[in-house]
Amino acid sequence: MKWSEKKMESSEKKRTVELKKAEVLQAATELFSEKSYEATTMSEIAKRAGVSFGSVASYYGNKESLFTRCVELPLKELSESFLNFDLHPVSFADELQKMMKGHFELFQNMKVFLRLVVQVIAQHERFPNQFNLVVEQTAFIQDEVTIFIQNGQQAGQFREGDASRLSIVYINLLFGTILSYAFRPSQEDEAEFISFAIRMFGPV
Template sequence: MANDNKKRTIEMKKDTVLKAAIRLFAEKNYEATTMAEIAREANVSFGSVSIYFGNKEELFMACVVLPLEEFTKSLLDFDPSPNSYREEIQTFILKHFELFSTQKEYLRLLVQVIGQYERFSEAFKVVNEHNEKLNNKVSQLIVNGQQANQLADGDAEKIAIAYVSLLFGLRLSYADDPSLENWNQFAEIAMRLFGPK
């Protein structure tokens, strides 16, 4: 029982460190953030940060990779062969916009990795694999919708890339969160990319 409590406490501290590191890396960037600042922000000792995550580079990698599985799972939560492509696309666009509106700090971190892909090559490789999963699933939905004569003809891969680029671009374009009205207008624009009939 005491062992379980100790493990739970350690996991909670690790999670606190991870969240603090994501926040600081996102706000200040990798170079400007120190392990000591992360320890202070997380209210743990400097040694604890090192014990939990190793060095700064390993901590940065953990900040990118650990949340990515759940993030990608949420993005991929749609049916690529629905009865109504219009309804399915509308639903997942709204889900994606909501997810992107609530993950500002984490997305800033991903943008650092993508923007400096040579500097963060290992993290970029993992992010890119997850991005490919999303592009492939969206492309498959588009191909299926075109074959079902519910979506206009077009290059499915390029449409998928345009959609994912719109998601990231919107997050980058707004320092503050767009209003609900703006999100709804962007959702209509995103919908047009798919060419529903």
């Protein structure tokens, strides 16, 4: 076999492994979210992911290590996507509406993971490392939203108020609203939430 063919074969194997690792992570996140950490077994995760028990252990080690990755990786993805807004827009009102629609869609798409976050928060003494990750990323998100609000206030496009507190209220409202629905909210419900949230910021 030529060197180029060996390299292609090696790259294909790596892609296959990464795909399987992602499938294991997704299966684990779903099961942990549905059944809790204690009630979920590595065998169940392997079965749902369509891989062997040995593959799950090879990819992620033990169940606690896998659980940590289920929290850590999506949390990073959520943070990066959440902060995809302009801190210095020409129109803060337009950016605010765009930002909120994006956040609503993001949280909706990551609802399974958010249910897992609820478990981590509720059992913070059981999962201190994972809880600290959630707290750290949440604080980072809140700080960025606070800056956005403050910039809007300084530009005279948002009414005056405690930007930090408003940031916390907004994120908690978003989190609670999405998790209160068993199924995907209707477009009317989404529009109503966005309208209500915008009023909190008070564009002038």
